[in-house]
Amino acid sequence: MNPVDSARALAVELCGIPLGTPLIPAAGTLGKEALDGVKGIYGAILPKTVTPEPRAGNPPPRVAEVPAGMVNSIGLQNPGLDRFLDDLDAYDVGLPIFVSVAADTVAQFAAACERLSADPRVAAVELNLSCPNVEHGGLQFCAGPGTVGGVVGVCRAALRGKPLLVKLTVEDAVANAIAAEGAGADAVTLVNTVPALVVDARERRVFLRGGLSGPAIKPVALRAVYEASRALGVPVVGCGGVASGTDVAEFMLAGATAVQVGSGRFARDASEILGEFAGYLSAEGLQARELTGLLGRN
Numbered sequence: 001m002n003p004v005d006s007a008r009a010l011a012v013e014l015c016g017i018p019l020g021t022p023l024i025p026a027a028g029t030l031g032k033e034a035l036d037g038v039k040g041i042y043g044a045i046l047p048k049t050v051t052p053e054p055r056a057g058n059p060p061p062r063v064a065e066v067p068a069g070m071v072n073s074i075g076l077q078n079p080g081l082d083r084f085l086d087d088l089d090a091y092d093v094g095l096p097i098f099v100s101v102a103a104d105t106v107a108q109f110a111a112a113c114e115r116l117s118a119d120p121r122v123a124a125v126e127l128n129l130s131c132p133n134v135e136h137g138g139l140q141f142c143a144g145p146g147t148v149g150g151v152v153g154v155c156r157a158a159l160r161g162k163p164l165l166v167k168l169t170v171e172d173a174v175a176n177a178i179a180a181e182g183a184g185a186d187a188v189t190l191v192n193t194v195p196a197l198v199v200d201a202r203e204r205r206v207f208l209r210g211g212l213s214g215p216a217i218k219p220v221a222l223r224a225v226y227e228a229s230r231a232l233g234v235p236v237v238g239c240g241g242v243a244s245g246t247d248v249a250e251f252m253l254a255g256a257t258a259v260q261v262g263s264g265r266f267a268r269d270a271s272e273i274l275g276e277f278a279g280y281l282s283a284e285g286l287q288a289r290e291l292t293g294l295l296g297r298n
Contacts, residue, residue, distance in 0.1 A: 015163035019043025026262030069214025145179035156184030229255025245276025
């Protein structure tokens with residue numbers, strides 16, 4: 001496959017936005033210092049999740065390596081929306097910029113979306129609904145379809161003229177995805193990290209409570225993508241355990257339009273993953289856009 005054919009084969013479209021490749025860095029896994037050379041590898045840039053006000057994050061320990069993955073509890077450390085927007089030009093590498101947003105209340109989510117709506121540098125917004133809602137006793141925003149629909153509807157009204165993606169956890173993934181679509185989401189991202197616990201047996205104590213990512217959660221994420229994509233009329237972005245080009249192909253075959261690469265890029269360069277995916281397409285005589293949901297048509 002020559003370079004021209006390869007570029008054409010890798011291109012997809014997500015919510016009306018052309019992407020040169022289906023790969024997107026999962027929020028929190030690609031910092032400003034690592035942006036050199038990412039054009040041509042990723043189809044869009046997704047910085048770390050931002051909140052309305054600065055957050056210092058959780059005290060250490062924050063990360064633990066576990067079999068087939070890692071558990072992290074960073075605590076959404078970020079400089080806050082004002083500073084984030086001041087520094088947003090640093091993420092301009094000629095690719096669409098998607099912004100991941102989290103907040104403590106529905107009103108804060110809506111206010112953040114309204115500000116991002118007015119910024120021409122922002123191509124799309126992804127709501128991180130795995131954070132706790134302080135107005136409802138700390139229950140997560142993705143605790144159920146009613147909660148999901150409520151926050152998505154308000155954000156949809158605030159985010160004028162830009163695609164709204166909603167990132168959900170694996171719990172009640174399909175029901176919550178249906179609620180997100182019904183409230184105006186343009187796409188859903190499945191799945192966020194899986195709740196996990198790391199125990200220190202020698203000290204007989206909890207070492208870390210956080211979210212599990214990595215290859216261990218890939219089969220769980222694949223099932224969520226497979227089932228949700230068949231229940232929705234909007235695109236699904238696959239996420240969870242991607243570490244190879246074959247993983248990317250499997251998520252797209254299961255129904256994903258694009259695929260986020262998270263902790264997998266800490267172990268392997270994203271260019272290697274994309275190269276393997278391009279090799280798969282060439283061997284199969286397919287283009288990336290043709291893969292989505294192809295599993296169900298066999």
